[in-house]
Amino acid sequence: MHSAVFLIEFGAIILGLGLLGRFAGRLRFSPIPLYLLAGLAFGEGGLLPLGASEGFVAIGAEIGVILLLLMLGLEYTASDLVSNLKTQYPAGLVDFTLNALPGAIAAFLMGWGPVAAVVLAGVTWISSSGVIAKVLGDLGRLGNRETPVILSVLVLEDLAMAVYLPIITALLAGVGLAAGSVTLAIALGVAGLVLFVAVRYGRVISRFVSSDDPEKLLLVVLGLTLLVAGIAQQLQVSAAVGAFLVGIALSGEVAEGAHTLLSPLRDLFAAVFFVFFGLHTDPSSIPPVLLPALALAVVTALTKIATGYWAAKRAGVGPKGRWRAGGTLVARGEFSIVIAGLAVSAGIEPMMGPLATAYVLILVVVGPLTARFTEPVALKLMALRGNGPAAPAAPAAAPERVEARVDVRD
Numbered sequence: 001m002h003s004a005v006f007l008i009e010f011g012a013i014i015l016g017l018g019l020l021g022r023f024a025g026r027l028r029f030s031p032i033p034l035y036l037l038a039g040l041a042f043g044e045g046g047l048l049p050l051g052a053s054e055g056f057v058a059i060g061a062e063i064g065v066i067l068l069l070l071m072l073g074l075e076y077t078a079s080d081l082v083s084n085l086k087t088q089y090p091a092g093l094v095d096f097t098l099n100a101l102p103g104a105i106a107a108f109l110m111g112w113g114p115v116a117a118v119v120l121a122g123v124t125w126i127s128s129s130g131v132i133a134k135v136l137g138d139l140g141r142l143g144n145r146e147t148p149v150i151l152s153v154l155v156l157e158d159l160a161m162a163v164y165l166p167i168i169t170a171l172l173a174g175v176g177l178a179a180g181s182v183t184l185a186i187a188l189g190v191a192g193l194v195l196f197v198a199v200r201y202g203r204v205i206s207r208f209v210s211s212d213d214p215e216k217l218l219l220v221v222l223g224l225t226l227l228v229a230g231i232a233q234q235l236q237v238s239a240a241v242g243a244f245l246v247g248i249a250l251s252g253e254v255a256e257g258a259h260t261l262l263s264p265l266r267d268l269f270a271a272v273f274f275v276f277f278g279l280h281t282d283p284s285s286i287p288p289v290l291l292p293a294l295a296l297a298v299v300t301a302l303t304k305i306a307t308g309y310w311a312a313k314r315a316g317v318g319p320k321g322r323w324r325a326g327g328t329l330v331a332r333g334e335f336s337i338v339i340a341g342l343a344v345s346a347g348i349e350p351m352m353g354p355l356a357t358a359y360v361l362i363l364v365v366v367g368p369l370t371a372r373f374t375e376p377v378a379l380k381l382m383a384l385r386g387n388g389p390a391a392p393a394a395p396a397a398a399p400e401r402v403e404a405r406v407d408v409r410d
Helices: 002-027 032-042 054-075 078-109 114-125 129-138 147-173 177-209 214-234 239-249 252-279 287-314 319-328 334-346 352-384
Strands: none
Touching: 002 032, 002 054, 002 252, 032 252, 032 334, 032 352, 054 214, 054 239, 054 252, 054 334, 078 114, 078 147, 078 287, 114 147, 114 334, 114 352, 129 147, 129 319, 129 334, 129 352, 147 239, 147 287, 147 319, 147 334, 177 214, 177 239, 177 252, 214 239, 214 252, 252 334, 252 352, 287 319, 287 352, 319 352, 334 352
16 A cells, blocks of 8 residues: 555656646746745645655655766866866856855854855855756857856856865764865865876776667666765765766766766656755745845846856957856756755754745746846946947847857756
């Protein structure tokens, strides 16, 4: 009887997620807010709380985080990361300063402790790579001159996650300064070693993993990822970082093949992760934090626009491209929820989950709108203030675009 109830509950969850994803696809926006709302509906204080399947959903959610980070790692080679770190680190520093500090300040203003401040700083700092990649494709901007700037900022954020996640893992575990320093040193050492090995011996590793049989390739890559993630978590480094490093170590045809095979699994378990986060958020706890979440969303939307504008200006992009870069970076999503989920699991601050849920719900909806309308609104406001006439629409061969194709995987 218990197994029958489990199958009914879990089947209903998966079917519901599929229908929500189809609905979001027709409206051409990210399904993340709908997945979060579904979790709220079936969680504590929701319309129909789950029982039998909650344990399996928890495991699925953990696998979802691991696959999200693995797929991110597969999108970059070690040489890409090293190159971006050398050339674009000023943009990364500006991004961190403008977008992490508002979260930390908000946490202190609400009376939360320093650990919660570090966590909320990460929630407001990291943009959603998945949502932004989809927006760039939908708007036909993959060839725009500002797109490499946007991608560089996202790459630096992803690389920073390899350092940031071990820090908050140690803080949430409540270890002392000495133990936390050891954990961070291990994380940095492992990350550096993996980058070195990937640069020097990436082809050898890829040949070892490679297989013409899709089934064998899927099993080897998935098994290796879960194994490394488990070892990393055992070392208090973070399972997500371990998965990210596995993705970086794979390159070429192996990375492309693994990406194709694992994308459906990633989408499935990532959706389960968002539902799981919603399950552990009481809907009645959201209204009290809605105003702070809205204020934080407004502030950090403006700071992301400023980040993109500055980074694009530094790269020599024209005014219109600068505004487009800033508006595109506004969306927050999967990684804000991943970071908040670690804090919720550790139980450091009861209101962290509701605040992060409301914050992401706002910006994952607003992000595609700012990507589309920041440029025309900014130019119109500048014209009204007398700073010059509004720029005419760019012709097909405008210098804002480049011919080189930028590859962005969804």
